[in-house]
Amino acid sequence: MTKAQIVGWGHTAFGKSEHPDTEALMAEAVAAALDHAGITPEDVDGLFVGVFNNGFSKQDFQGALVAMGDARFAHVPATRYENACATGSAALHGALDFIDAGRGRIALVVGAEKMTATPNPEVGDILLGASYRKEEADAEGGFAGLFGRIADSYFQRYGDRSEELAMIAAKNHANGMGNPYAHLRKDFGVEFCNTVSEKNPRVAGPLRRTDCSLVSDGAAVLVLADAETAAGMARGIGFRARAQANDIMAMSRRDVLEFRGARMAWDKALAEGGVAIDDLSLVETHDCFTIAEMLEYEAMGLAAPGQGHRVIREGITRKDGRLPVNPSGGLKSKGHPIGATGVSMHVMAAMQLMGEAGDMQIPGARLAGVFNMGGAAVANYVSILERVK
Template identity: 70%
Template sequence: MAHKAVIAGWSHIPFGKLIEPDTETLMARVSLAALQHAGLAGKDVDGIYVGVMNNGFQKQDFQGALVALADPDLAYVPATRLENACATGSAALYTAMDFIESGRGRVALVVGAEKMTSRPTPEIGDILLNASYRKEEADIEGGFAGVFGKIAAEYFSRHGDRSRELAMIAAKNHHNGVSNPYAQIRKDLGFDFCNDVSDKNPYVAQPLRRTDCSLISDGAAAIVLVSEDLAADVPRAIRFKARQHVNDILPLSRRDPIAFEGAARAWRQALAEAGATLDDLDLVETHDCFTIAELIEYEAMGLAPRGEAYKVVQEGITRKDGRLPVNPSGGLKSKGHPIGATGVSMHVMACMQLTDSAGGMQIPGAATVGVFNMGGAAVANYVSILERAK
């Protein structure tokens, strides 16, 4: 009989411009540490699932095969690499869950990583454009930031200039990131700095400023999944009350670019599966690749009607002391966004909250956590709702 998959352990390293030369080295730092955290070893693993986008960040590919180089006991374990743009880590995690829940294995190691900083910035921008529809969007000024700049401009055109609210989101996430030992930037930048256009905070893709954009990062995170019948044998177990993956059409020209309809559907389906409402969540880790994304995601998750997410920001609902804290980790904005690692990292942050091990990030009494990770401009949308089972 197949059993549900639960999270038994994890590992996370600080994100930033790291000395490790490649994803092989980054993944080695987290894979064995995650197994140790789960009280398991390489010989216990039935499947390895790797999330690395790459797409030109480094010449070495065949990323799924690299994890076993850290431990001879992993040499003959089936390994698969997943790629789904900025949701690559969640794609690896969900595929590993499918592996266990189909009955094909009982223990899976999920590793997400990316080495981005070894490339010049123009090359990085071009690689990231692979997460857009190049036939129509390759020449957008500002690269992938330009894609979200157009989304922000369209949102402002319909609902008014919300630059101040975007700066409030950036300031909130940087304030939260100070308490995150894994964050790339642990500095409270403040609202005024985030709101003002200056030499240190110029426009990147109008109306988005530098502080509206997530970071270029190296990093890795890992999760160990086990079949729930093994929960008694591991030190902890985090259960998925729900998990949903909903796609939207890739070209922005063929959909309403500010509706985030795939994200909204993923949230509705996940809450229905969990038999919950937003009021049942103690916090959310959401995908703030750009501050405009977080703003629209408030509407997609149902915190506000279309065009009214600014009220959520102004009322402080998503602050750490608000009704529904969003990104107490600092989010991608402060923590960093190594593409393949992000989805895994977001789930690790949720698990830390649920086990009361989040330190200064901790939301007291956190019992139910939502995670939203997306690939591209709200194309691949993943929503998880987690709770502690042990």
Template identity: 65%
Template structure:
């Protein structure tokens, strides 16, 4: 989607607490964020033309087919079209794109996008088995360590080619945990510091390959919602954060068909998004990127163009992506601190970026933020989504 005065705008949002949300029915969680996002946009439920729900599920919950669950809380949405979207860890962005397409097609003026996941109903080993369904099962389902094992293989391949990157990964983890300290929605608001993240200990053991516990995102519950509106009606609303670009690029599913040390489709998505937005990387005020594992953020530095292939470590070492750096990355704390409820993640990242663009991010706020980038991926850089947001109202 190329930037233009007619590009859809985010006009309302809401974000639940992320964490281990015991005793909260997912149906109630969905209803809460949906109702609050509609109110934030200054609308009534009957103003919503279509509903787009993102959840991975794949066995986290028995209840599947969730598209109409929100109607139980908001009966005014009865008879509106509602669809469930899924694209692994980029499920939330898939739901956003579905909503954008409904607006671009002229079928909707206001869409409600909901992302949610309830992961902690299962024990950790079972969670790992569910997440492995997002790999290429024929070749990768037997990898020890679950999806951490997939990224452990990626990290080991990168280390073998470019040297031990443990310092860089620990710096990324420490940065994101420090940033997450001021995110009221974050699952883990604790500043671990570089030394703890760098060293193996009883509380920070190896999980898969060279990846330690502090290199892995959290198993979390949570939900987030957005209202997206057509540009012509958004101009009269209390706030409007425009999509200057919204790009989706997919790659091969098997790692065996790709270079595991490069996120090539992510690189293509970034180039296309910046071109569509008529911007360069230097124009961005911040980026919320998909740090499901610290090695993913390292490779994403290279994919977005902050460093040549194999030199991502210098980006974090030089403080470029620190909160006060040239391009702050994950001022929210990222998935590493905020948590990673799979279906909620892409919507959450867009909420965080919209808050920044609207100068409504509280203690997370980047001064004078204008353009906010988002990179959300499904699988190991298989489904790649890049958005660039700008406040217009």
């Protein structure tokens, strides 16, 4: 187990924010996190900042922006991380390594993105930076087009699972009704999600609008402390295990339906934690598209390849099921501000384990899994979290 523990957090609302940029978004979330953990900037030994950017803002060098929001951080070492949609988890792993190496006692992990000020066609092209552009830049619909191709391939191999994708979307939107931070708090129901209409058009391949996560603004922050420091604080969420596994970027050079990197990360984390998937109380997983969540069911071991549809059909991942998946509403309802997503997912899991999740709460939550990925299962991170205080 890593030495570091989560001892506090902060989270802005996700959606179309009045904040003009990541600087302001980060300032709000950092202030909330400091208050939640009961610390001051003078207590912080390192800042680990995850922002994808890649064209959303002309302002880069975003690790330094935390101190622009609060000058008391001016001399705290700050580093910016980027790893596509897993940017937040990359920053988290940097902070965990920092504490485990004994270089500091308290670290802030800050994830943020300002996306909604960018026109939609540009958003799609910016997100294609998380693909292998030499081969994949021509995807119709931008980054969504890549997952449209994945869904097409899945349907060709295993049969049309459009209705099950709609069931995943409906589940996550129903769950998001209980999340005060969620971008879209609306219960659409399976019929709406499964019907192509003016309000729910096809976006890419068989994917409809309700199969796609939202373009959002937002920021989230985790406060980490070493075990000795955490012992004197109000909260303590430990990392029973954490793992990262990568896969080749180009989809042409792998069987993308295997989600092999995701499977490897899950296998490593479960083995390190000495647990099985059924030991978990809940999972927050990376549902950038509903086909991704279905493939992740298979990668985490809930179903054999091609059988992910049975998991949602049998109600296993519903909030009242055997293993609730995305009780927060996931990226589908909560929103997907790229740099903030991995941090937010860990905040949602920590809230569950501390019994502070409100209407999202899974009764008796004891162990939580988090899966965050960059690209089409290229950079894959899994955490197994448990309450230690």
